[in-house]
Amino acid sequence: MLFPFNRSMVTLLPKNRSTLFLGCKLDLQCCNSYEYCVSCCLDPSRTKERDVLKLKVAKPVTAGTYANIFDFCMGRCRHSSASVVHENAYVSDFHHCFMVQQNLSGSTDSNYGSRLAGISVIVGRQGEPCSSTCRAKGQSCVPSRLSELNKCQILQKYMRCRSGCFPSLGPDQPAEVVDEAPTSLNPGACLYMQTDERLTCDGSHQHTRRVCPCA
Incomplete structure (x- = not known):
């Protein structure tokens, strides 16, 4: 369905990222309606066209890139699986998000290998917490190293992430949604936690497989 949109609206958006404006929480880059989300997303101070045009529309290598910022x-x-909990409810009213698909907790760097020295990175079984995954290998989950795996670049190294990689909220993350999951959960998507402090070895979800730091 088409909706009325005035491109001049984007020049009226406040520069303070914590401001609630036009039905959007700008610090989260999420809005309570699709129309407001598109309007806020088009603000050049929040979405850089040079970055957007490099992104693939989908995960496969054959996928094309976006033609323009609009x-x-x-x-x-x-919507994406990141905005849904319990398969049929939204995390919040602000479930239309326009952030560039990347990991807010940081990107990989040259210190990645050293920070995981002595750590076995193991992909668990569906619905299994990292504590059980590591125990099955005669090891223990190392919670202080979960943040090193909580990045799209790392998830894509150990998992297919065929449906993309998205920020989310859940004790089972970082993880990948299994292919057999309900369509509403975005099967094949990798999910990372936006707040590293909430990562835990004991979380699980019946429709995801976790990537775990064991030692």
Whole structure:
């Protein structure tokens, strides 16, 4: 469905990222309606066109890139599994998000290998917490190293992430949604936690497989 949109609206958006404006929480880059999300996304101070045009529309190597920033915003503001909990409810009213698909907890760097020295990175079974995954290998989960795995770049190294990689909220993360999961959960998507402090070895979800730091 088409909606009325005035491109001049983006010039009126406040620069304070913590401001609630036009139905959007700008610090979270999420809005309570699709129309407002697209409007906020088009603000050049929040979404850089040079970054957006490099992104693939989908995970496969054959997928193309976005033609323009408007196409990106139209697609990004639609729902993803990151906005849904318990398969049929939204995490919050602000479930249309326009953040560029990347890991807010940081990207990989040259110190990645040294920080995981002595750690066995193991992908668990569906619905299994990391504490059990590591125990099955005669090891223990190392909670202080979960943050090193809580990155899209790392998830894509150990998992397929065929449906993309998205920020989410859940004690089972970082993880990948299994292919057999309900469509509403975005099967094949990798999920990372936006707040490292909430990561735990004991979380699990019946429709995900975790990546675990064991030692």
